[in-house]
Amino acid sequence: MSFEKLKSALATLAEQGIDALLIVDTEHAVTGTDLEVTVLPESVTAAGRILDQATFTLEAITGIDWLTQGRIEIVYDYTCFESGKRVTVRTFVGREQPQLPTLSGVYPGADWHERETHDFFGVIFNGHPDLTPLLLPEDADFHPLRKDFTG
Amino acid sequence: MPHDLFREIARLVLYVVGLVAFGAFNAAYLSLLERKESAWFQRRRGPVEVGPFGLLQPVADGLKLLSKQLLVPRGADVLLFKLAPVAVITPAIMCLVVIPFSETIGARDFSLGLLMIYSFGAINVLATLLAGWASNNKYSSISAARVVAQNIAYEIPLLLIILALVMDTHTFNLREIVELQSGGFWQWNIFQISTSPLMPVAFLIYVICMLAETNRAPFDIVEAESELIAGAFTEYAGMSFGLFFIAEYVNVVVGSCIGTILFLGGWQCPFGLLPGLHWFLVKLYLFCFVVIWVRWTFPRTQFYGLLNLSWKILIPLSLIHLVVTAILVKLF
Amino acid sequence: MTIEGTTIHRETFVINLGPQHPATHGVLRIKLTMDGEYIVDAEPVIGYGHRMHEKMGENRSYTKFLPNTGRIDYACALSNGHAYVCAVERLAGILVPERAEFLRVITTELNRIASHLLWAGAFLVDLGGFTPLLYTFDDREAILDLLESVTGARLTFCYFRFGGVCNDIDEDFIEGTRRFIARMRSRMPMYHSLITHNVIFRGRCEGIGEIPAETCRRYGATGPVLRGSGVSYDVRKAEPYSAYPLFDFDVPVYHGGDCMARYLVRLDEIVESMRIIEQAIARLPEGPVMAEKVPRTLKPAEGRCYFNLESARGNFGVRLVSDGSDTAYRLKLRSPSFSNFSLFRECSRGSLLPDALALLGSLDLVIPEIDR
Numbered sequence: 001m002s003f004e005k006l007k008s009a010l011a012t013l014a015e016q017g018i019d020a021l022l023i024v025d026t027e028h029a030v031t032g033t034d035l036e037v038t039v040l041p042e043s044v045t046a047a048g049r050i051l052d053q054a055t056f057t058l059e060a061i062t063g064i065d066w067l068t069q070g071r072i073e074i075v076y077d078y079t080c081f082e083s084g085k086r087v088t089v090r091t092f093v094g095r096e097q098p099q100l101p102t103l104s105g106v107y108p109g110a111d112w113h114e115r116e117t118h119d120f121f122g123v124i125f126n127g128h129p130d131l132t133p134l135l136l137p138e139d140a141d142f143h144p145l146r147k148d149f150t151g
Numbered sequence: 152m153p154h155d156l157f158r159e160i161a162r163l164v165l166y167v168v169g170l171v172a173f174g175a176f177n178a179a180y181l182s183l184l185e186r187k188e189s190a191w192f193q194r195r196r197g198p199v200e201v202g203p204f205g206l207l208q209p210v211a212d213g214l215k216l217l218s219k220q221l222l223v224p225r226g227a228d229v230l231l232f233k234l235a236p237v238a239v240i241t242p243a244i245m246c247l248v249v250i251p252f253s254e255t256i257g258a259r260d261f262s263l264g265l266l267m268i269y270s271f272g273a274i275n276v277l278a279t280l281l282a283g284w285a286s287n288n289k290y291s292s293i294s295a296a297r298v299v300a301q302n303i304a305y306e307i308p309l310l311l312i313i314l315a316l317v318m319d320t321h322t323f324n325l326r327e328i329v330e331l332q333s334g335g336f337w338q339w340n341i342f343q344i345s346t347s348p349l350m351p352v353a354f355l356i357y358v359i360c361m362l363a364e365t366n367r368a369p370f371d372i373v374e375a376e377s378e379l380i381a382g383a384f385t386e387y388a389g390m391s392f393g394l395f396f397i398a399e400y401v402n403v404v405v406g407s408c409i410g411t412i413l414f415l416g417g418w419q420c421p422f423g424l425l426p427g428l429h430w431f432l433v434k435l436y437l438f439c440f441v442v443i444w445v446r447w448t449f450p451r452t453q454f455y456g457l458l459n460l461s462w463k464i465l466i467p468l469s470l471i472h473l474v475v476t477a478i479l480v481k482l483f
Numbered sequence: 484m485t486i487e488g489t490t491i492h493r494e495t496f497v498i499n500l501g502p503q504h505p506a507t508h509g510v511l512r513i514k515l516t517m518d519g520e521y522i523v524d525a526e527p528v529i530g531y532g533h534r535m536h537e538k539m540g541e542n543r544s545y546t547k548f549l550p551n552t553g554r555i556d557y558a559c560a561l562s563n564g565h566a567y568v569c570a571v572e573r574l575a576g577i578l579v580p581e582r583a584e585f586l587r588v589i590t591t592e593l594n595r596i597a598s599h600l601l602w603a604g605a606f607l608v609d610l611g612g613f614t615p616l617l618y619t620f621d622d623r624e625a626i627l628d629l630l631e632s633v634t635g636a637r638l639t640f641c642y643f644r645f646g647g648v649c650n651d652i653d654e655d656f657i658e659g660t661r662r663f664i665a666r667m668r669s670r671m672p673m674y675h676s677l678i679t680h681n682v683i684f685r686g687r688c689e690g691i692g693e694i695p696a697e698t699c700r701r702y703g704a705t706g707p708v709l710r711g712s713g714v715s716y717d718v719r720k721a722e723p724y725s726a727y728p729l730f731d732f733d734v735p736v737y738h739g740g741d742c743m744a745r746y747l748v749r750l751d752e753i754v755e756s757m758r759i760i761e762q763a764i765a766r767l768p769e770g771p772v773m774a775e776k777v778p779r780t781l782k783p784a785e786g787r788c789y790f791n792l793e794s795a796r797g798n799f800g801v802r803l804v805s806d807g808s809d810t811a812y813r814l815k816l817r818s819p820s821f822s823n824f825s826l827f828r829e830c831s832r833g834s835l836l837p838d839a840l841a842l843l844g845s846l847d848l849v850i851p852e853i854d855r
Contacts, residue, residue: 032791057699079791084716108829109825109826195617450681453687
């Protein structure tokens with residue numbers, strides 16, 4: 001799949017909204033990615049499937065806690081080994097009940113990344129086979145990277 | 152009569168003490184030799200603190216082991232757990248009884264000496280199995296299972312080689328086997344091509360089987376350090392571990408003695424001049440040096456590779472050697 | 484190798500590999516469900532070395548976090564520092580002088596060689612051959628001495644600063660590096676004849692632990708794991724950074740996908756790193772080693788960026804979100820060993836325990852990097 005086709009496929013999933021970054025070509029040297037897409041939480045798996053068909057690999061899943069805006073941002077970074085292109089998929093979930101579908105059915109590597117994001121932010125990935133703490137102790141019930149964490 | 156009885160008892164006591172001392176002394180100083188030798192191969196210097204050149208290191212090690220508490224893990228079979236170290240060291244020292252160190256030195260001139268050595272050698276397997284089973288530890292159980300498979304597989308080519316040799320020498324008596332090799336190194340069994348053209352190959356098979364029977368690297372999967380911690384001996388502490396340790400080295404010494412006697416002429420001089428104990432000891436320790444050298448050079452074999460080597464390569468080769476020897480003995 | 488046709492009730496037992504174990508490099512625990520000698524399931528349990536570097540990144544200023552980078556992956560500490568420093572420089576728009584870029588490349592490549600030598604020795608110890616460890620450590624000593632003379636540390640380096648490096652090198656360093664490269668080149672044939680051509684080593688590594696390229700892609704595995712499976716992806720070539728575009732070097736790729744392929748990739752990478760260092764020393768420009776006018780308390784502009792580079796283990800990434808203050812708003816560290824290790828569970832299913840350990844060793848994991 002060429003990059004242009006990929007871009008148009010992802011554009012169908014991009015979130016429509018006033019303040020959302022829809023689908024943006026970014027300069028690689030400045031931001032580190034070639035394409036940024038903002039999607040609704042439900043479309044995360046569909047975006048992953050498109051990128052999987054385009055032979056991208058999932059590199060990292062990052063959580064960012066925007067305390068003042070009341071939401072948590074989840075950033076998925078994808079790379080293509082053949083072309084060296086990078087695509088970033090972003091989505092926002094509320095801080096109170098952060099939930100979104102899991103990507104581990106498409107990319108098995110997402111399994112551990114999602115467990116780590118759950119550890120640090122408390123984000124629930126629906127459909128994940130085993131969302132137990134990965135890096136924190138088994139009985140941990142706190143989420144350290146949240147901005148209101150004081151412990 | 153009483154005078155002879157008295158002399159016989161004195162001789163027995165002397166030999167018992169002497170052999171146990173020889174076994175223990177060898178185990179202690181072979182461990183030092185191993186540490187020094189491995190150090191020189193690895194660009195280090197080995198123990199140098201205790202005594203000149205680290206010569207008192209085994210004494211320090213022995214004291215350390217003696218001073219540790221003998222632990223029995225919870226759930227272990229206490230009788231078997233305590234029996235295993237004894238069962239390992241006793242056959243090893245018993246084998247030393249029939250070995251002729253020179254024409255005059257030898258505890259017992261036993262007509263079935265060779266057979267006795269391999270009978271006792273088989274008890275080693277049983278003892279390791281006991282140790283692994285009685286420890287109530289999963290790693291030890293895996294190790295015990297491995298030792299049975301490995302030792303059974305490697306006993307077979309070993310016994311076939313011995314059988315072929317006995318066909319030629321017509322005797323199990325170790326002293327007579329050495330006496331048949333007198334007169335110079337071309338008389339040594341390893342070079343007896345007329346007996347069987349595969350004789351040097353037989354020697355090589357003997358060395359490999361000896362390494363496997365004594366669980367030395369590259370056949371040390373039984374106690375593979377990086378996989379099973381210490382294998383069957385994980386739960387042993389203090390002197391019970393020390394006994395396993397000593398038994399391993401005494402087994403190496405016994406295996407090297409037999410290799411020297413069967414293939415390298417025992418106490419015979421290479422040029423037939425001055426046979427004696429000194430030649431036996433030189434050959435024995437050269438053999439031990441090579442055994443230690445091999446350990447520190449090669450990585451560990453894969454378990455199925457090890458069994459494949461025995462069943463698919465060594466056993467057919469030793470069978471061929473047996474048949475060839477039989478034919479040549481019959482014809483000539 | 485399974486027995487079909489009969490319905491023998493097979494009992495499986497659970498055995499723990501670690502957290503204290505001679506074969507796991509660091510504090511790692513794997514719950515093995517074994518059927519005799521075969522592994523039915525291998526579930527890794529990580530987090531024993533978790534120190535929450537990402538939270539520390541949010542609590543400390545950018546400069547104060549610099550020593551942390553050396554502790555994430557201690558075997559290739561300069562790469563981690565390089566990634567962090569470049570991410571911040573990208574956000575803050577700081578340009579690094581040429582001499583500093585060359586010094587960064589030289590020291591990072593020396594660190595890569597040291598890391599691969601450490602791995603090679605430790606891998607052999609896993610397989611039971613103890614001696615090559617001492618030989619590789621002997622060679623590594625020369626590198627550590629060189630790097631100590633310049634950075635002041637032997638293992639956890641903190642040499643890079645925002646805008647350059649903190650120390651310049653002198654003639655002794657250049658002479659020492661040249662001598663080291665000459666000596667290392669003469670030692671490579673010895674390593675190949677001692678290890679690579681050893682029949683027991685080949686039996687333990689050839690055909691063992693095969694990882695298909697598609698598995699690497701689905702798990703995000705990078706570095707020698709990926710290049711040993713036939714995919715030619717190296718961040719230094721795909722997204723050139725620092726002074727790498729100026730140098731001529733190859734990316735070793737092997738198609739076996741087994742432990743032997745990964746081993747050969749790393750050994751060839753040592754040779755390629757030496758080529759890069761030689762070219763860098765030959766063309767080292769004069770000039771300052773630190774950019775001018777870099778503020779003491781760095782406050783990059785508000786924004787976000789992502790920076791990747793090729794560390795000894797694979798693709799190390801830093802995702803940085805800044806809110807304009809002197810501490811990062813979010814600092815995400817993407818460690819290669821984390822992704823490389825996540826494929827262990829799938830790839831070790833059905834293999835023998837020693838084979839799984841050979842696979843684990845060949846992945847070149849540094850557990851503190853996984854745990855952060």
